[in-house]
Amino acid sequence: MDLAFFRPLPDHEQPDAIEPLLLARSSWSDEQAHGVAVAGALGRAAEAVVRRQRPELVPTRVTVDLFTPTRMAPAWTTTEVVRESGRLMLVDVVLHQEAGPTARASTLWLRPSEDAPGETWSNPDRPEAPPLEVAPETDEPHVPFIHSGAGWSQDFREHQDAERKTYWNTAPSIVLGEPVTPFQAVAASADGTSLATNWGTAGVQHINADVTLTLARPPVGVTVGLRALDRVEHDGVAVSSCTVFDRHGTIGTTVVTSMSNTRRGIDMGGKRWEDDPRSEPGV
Structure with a gap:
């Protein structure tokens, strides 16, 4: 059985129409798709345009606005080359x-070129991927590994705490039958910033309004890590950021703006996934 967030709808009246699959279902509601799937679909559409017209360019920024729930129903994308x-x-x-x-x-x-001369400051606090004996290298999708005060594990019950968190995940295909690309994987995974930063002792109590991903380079492969970098909250509005990395080093940052949603908070401490996303859709 193939794993993907969407399946193609070739007979739909809209070109390139897709339909969310079980893996896209959100923990906030069974009727809506989660932000990882939505961001992945948007990134896939943008990448298709660039690969057709300017394959030498590399992705450097994606800003996603999640302004109304995407339902578990057919969807399609439109694209515009603004500049x-x-x-x-x-x-x-x-x-x-x-x-x-x-x-x-x-x-x-952007079109890549040579690095500029001279020396500049960079943050010496570098995130580390989980040890290979814990998370072997793979292109197969899996339940995310989480690191907090309990160390690395896929058991979410161990990480419902106020510790700094790191998220490590291998992305599934965005659309059934299509291999996920490194850009699609990181664009989708960027929504995991909320899990890495807004997950505390009471579970996840904030829902994303947007997410911005910036990249100095694409990831090597389709496995991506997010390490909590900072978080500020006032009057129910939280701004959170993560460092994005792969096994070869730091590749960028993410920023998420979110709103408190305590009436429908998600108790992550009560969840248990097997290491097979076909059994549970996850977050």
Whole structure:
């Protein structure tokens, strides 16, 4: 059985229409898709445009606005090249459903060149991937590994605490029958910033309004880590950031703006997943 967030709908009246699968279902509601799936679908659409027109460019920024729930129903994307020059391409994507648009993304792609001379400061606090004996290298999707005061494990019950968290995950396919690309994997995984930063002693009590991913380079492969970098909250509005990394080093950052949603908080300490995402859709 293949694992993916969506399946293609070739007979749908809208071109490139897709339908969410079980793996896309959100823990907030059985009727809506989670942000990881939505971000992945938007990133897939943007990447398709750039790969057709400017394959030499590399992704450097994705900002996703999650302004209304994406339902577990058919969806499709529209794209617009907002600006293109010799050194960059700016592509906007909108995700639509029957009731109207549900999310959008602005993506920036740049032409790589040589590093600038001289020395500049960089943060010496570098995240570390889980040991290979804990999380072997793989391209197969799996339940995320989490690191907190309890160390690395896939048992979410061990990590419902106020400790700094790190999230390590291998992304599934965005659309059934298509191999996930490194960019799609990191674009989707960026929504995991909320899990890494907003998960505390009472579970996850905040829902994302947006997520921004910045990249100095794409990941090597489709496994990505997010380590909590900072978090500030006032009057129910939280701004959180993570360092993005792979086994070869740090590759970028994420920033998420979220709102408290305590009436429908998710008690992660009561969840137990087997290491097979077909049994439970996860977060």
